[in-house]
Amino acid sequence: MASRPEFFWLFLVLLPIVIIMIRRYLTGRKNLADVAGLWRPSKFYDLYTVKNFFSSLGILAFFVFAILSLAGFPGREIPVSYEPAGTDIIFVVDVSESMKAADIAPSRLTAASRVIKSVCENTPDGRFGIVVFKGGGIKMIPSTEDVESIYNFLSFLSTDLLTSPGSNIHSGVETALRSFPKAEEREKYIILLTDGELHEGDMTKIAEQAFKADVSIYCVGTGTAEGARIPLADGGYLADSAGEIIVTRLQEEGLRLLAEASGGKYYSSSDSTLLPELIGIAAGTVEADDSRYRIVVKERYRFFLVIALLGLFVSRAVKVIKWKKKF
Amino acid sequence: MLIFENPGYLLLLTLLIPSIYxxxxxxxxxxLVPVSIGLWKSSTFKPKNYFLRFILFLSSASFWAGIICIIFAIAGPSFVEKEKIYLSRGIDIVFVLDESPSMAALDFPPTNRFDASKEVIRKFVKAREHDPVGLVTFAAEAALRIPPTLDTEGFLDELETLKLMELGNGTAVGLGIAIAALHMQDSTAEEKVIILITDGENNAGEIVPESAADIAAGMGIRIYTIGIGTRGEVPIEYEDPETGKIITGRYDSDFDEELLMEIAETTNGKYYFAPSTNALEGIMDVIDSLESSEKRVKIKTTSRSGYRQLTILAMILIFADFFIKKVIFREVF
Known part of the structure; x- marks a missing residue:
């Protein structure tokens, strides 16, 4: 269906237009009676009615078809050749307080760090970068083949890296999207490691942004549905302002949505397929066949615009051409 | 760049002249309904209110402008962007920059040696979007600041934040080279280059420069060494990062030219002496041309259709005409 259905709201504009047209038609008839008087044949009225009808129809056709063209309908599919030269992966790691929870031993963050390490270790010649996020996203390691610097960074990965409170997945992914090197054609992936506790940001919006940038997001849900308390340094647990101890749980739905809408996949950190599949993606062995061609869908709008233009010309022509040598 | 996918449709514009006529x-x-309200055989009646006639003119003009917009939209306007895509792998370049306090010497007017080096590095990197560049700095210790990356923006941001003396007081040339080499070991680049910029004698670190150079040579890394600074006594001014105090004084500048020559020789690189900003810039240009690699490039074009904007504009113009004529002037036909 329409690629931009929000433009259909413009159809509401037609309503006042039609009302104005009818009112002007009625005043027109009255004026005609005043001006033409009784000595002119009543055919004048008929001509006025018919011409006015078709002329108004032309204007309405213009608006209707212009709106249809704005909404845009998918038309021809054009295959565009595409030869990715390897892959580019940015890990986006949640370092919010809830990542300290130990529902995956020893902690969610350590589990995330292990996933990153295994993927890097098993992908020689891969290129990786790391972004961490809390209240905002920060690029820690730019996209590089130097996995040594990745391992180095992982050794001091902790929830104390950033001070801004929160868990802004949106900002994390946005930072990652900006971190892909330009001037190269590689398959671009984001591997997002988080417990999905979304405090800010809208998943569908993020997915749309990633999709537009040709980046697929693979989400790894670190945590369990049962959840766990967040340990503090003094041996206690994090509590809210009322003194209740907070239990943080893995929120899968949002991550699943984000992954699928951006062309990626969701994994729970306990999935046995997690590592082999992520390594496959990193090594570029997945989807290698259908990525030679990318389908670009051309929007069909010219047809509608031509009819809209025709409507305008018809409305003018009906007005200007004299009928029966009278009106 | 704006192009039209089917410019033939622009011929529709010729319809405008007869239509307007x-x-x-x-x-x-x-x-029109002919009505006589003037004197018999007098001149035709024309409304005298020029302001209203002007508004009417604008209204009609907006109608025809709307038609022009629609015709342009039919011709398929699209904004085309051309983007260079490199098909070949560039060479890896890691800068090893001295950040010991002596780099604060003010013999590179208008700034000191350190800022002058930063400036030439910035220029060099900007011109090399094809090659991954990294950065290692050293003083008493050495640290990787940026691993070799094509993310030029990230590199320049990090370069901007560099400060003198963050790694203590000393000149660990050997450590600097060793760290740079370590972070190039996973590289798939066929050619790897280190550009070392220093103004001192090696006096710190657990690795002697000679053996670091041997390691690099073993990995096939070429090292270009640049000795920076004038000889003799120079004024110096820097801010101590720990206390925030500005320290000024004079410094007897000298550096171990022979060591730098030796490092360059063992690794098949070259040694340069840079006593001034101009000389430093010239050296960077020379290295830039020495290390040019064959580039295979393809141009990728992406286009974005602009018909929506034009169609919306057309709708606004036509609606404006409709509104002025029918609502303000109460035109009945």
Missing amino acids: FSHFFRGRGG
Whole structure:
């Protein structure tokens, strides 16, 4: 269906237009009676009615078809050749307080760090970068083949890296999207490691942004549905302002949505397929066949615009051409 | 760049002239009711209010402008962007920059040695979007600041934040080279280059420069060494990062030219002496041309259709005409 259905709201504009047209038609008839008087044949009225009808129809056709063209309908599919030269992966790691929870031993963050390490270790010649996020996203390691610097960074990965409170997945992914090197054609992936506790940001919006940038997001849900308390340094647990101890749980739905809408996949950190599949993606062995061609869908709008233009010309022509040598 | 996918449709514009003539100037046009309200055989009646006539003119003009917009939209306007895509792998370049306090010497007017080096590195990197660049700095210790990356923006941001003396007081040339080499070991680049910029003698670190150079040579890394600074006594001014105090004084500048020559020789690189900003810039240009690699490039074009904007504009113009004529002037036909 329409690629931009929000433009259909413009159809509401037609309503006042039609009302104005009818009112002007009625005043027109009255004026005609005043001006033409009784000595002119009543055919004048008929001509006025018919011409006015078709002329108004032309204007309405213009608006209707212009709106249809704005909404845009998918038309021809054009295959565009595409030869990715390897892959580019940015890990986006949640370092919010809830990542300290130990529902995956020893902690969610350590589990995330292990996933990153295994993927890097098993992908020689891969290129990786790391972004961490809390209240905002920060690029820690730019996209590089130097996995040594990745391992180095992982050794001091902790929830104390950033001070801004929160868990802004949106900002994390946005930072990652900006971190892909330009001037190269590689398959671009984001591997997002988080417990999905979304405090800010809208998943569908993020997915749309990633999709537009040709980046697929693979989400790894670190945590369990049962959840766990967040340990503090003094041996206690994090509590809210009322003194209740907070239990943080893995929120899968949002991550699943984000992954699928951006062309990626969701994994729970306990999935046995997690590592082999992520390594496959990193090594570029997945989807290698259908990525030679990318389908670009051309929007069909010219047809509608031509009819809209025709409507305008018809409305003018009906007005200007004299009928029966009278009106 | 704006192009039209089917410029042939622009021929529709020729329809405008007869259309405008017939709807505004042709005397035999329809839609008029002749009424006599003037004197017999007097001149034709014309409303005298020029302001209202001007508004009417604008209204009609907006109608025709709307039609022009639609015709342009039909011709398929698209904004085309051309993007260079490199098909070949560039060379890896890691800068090893001295950040010991002596780099604060003010013999590179208008700034000191350190800022002058930063400036030439910035220029060099900007011109090399194809090659991954990294950065290692050293003083008493050495640290990787940026691993070799094509993310030029990230590199320049990090370069901007560099400060003198963050790694203590000393000149660990050997450590600097060793760290740079370590972070190039996973590289798939066929050619790897280290550019070392220093102004001192090696006096710190657990690795002697000679053996670091041997390691690099073993990995096939070329090292270009640049000795920076004038000889003799120079004024110096820097801010101590720990206390925030500005320290000024004079410093007897000298550096171990022979060591730098030796490092360059063992690794098949070259040694340069840079006593001034101009000389430093010239050296960077030379290295830039020495290390040019064959590039295979393809141009990728992406286009974004602009018909929506034009169609919306057309709708606004046509609606403006409709509104002025029908609502303000209460035109009945």
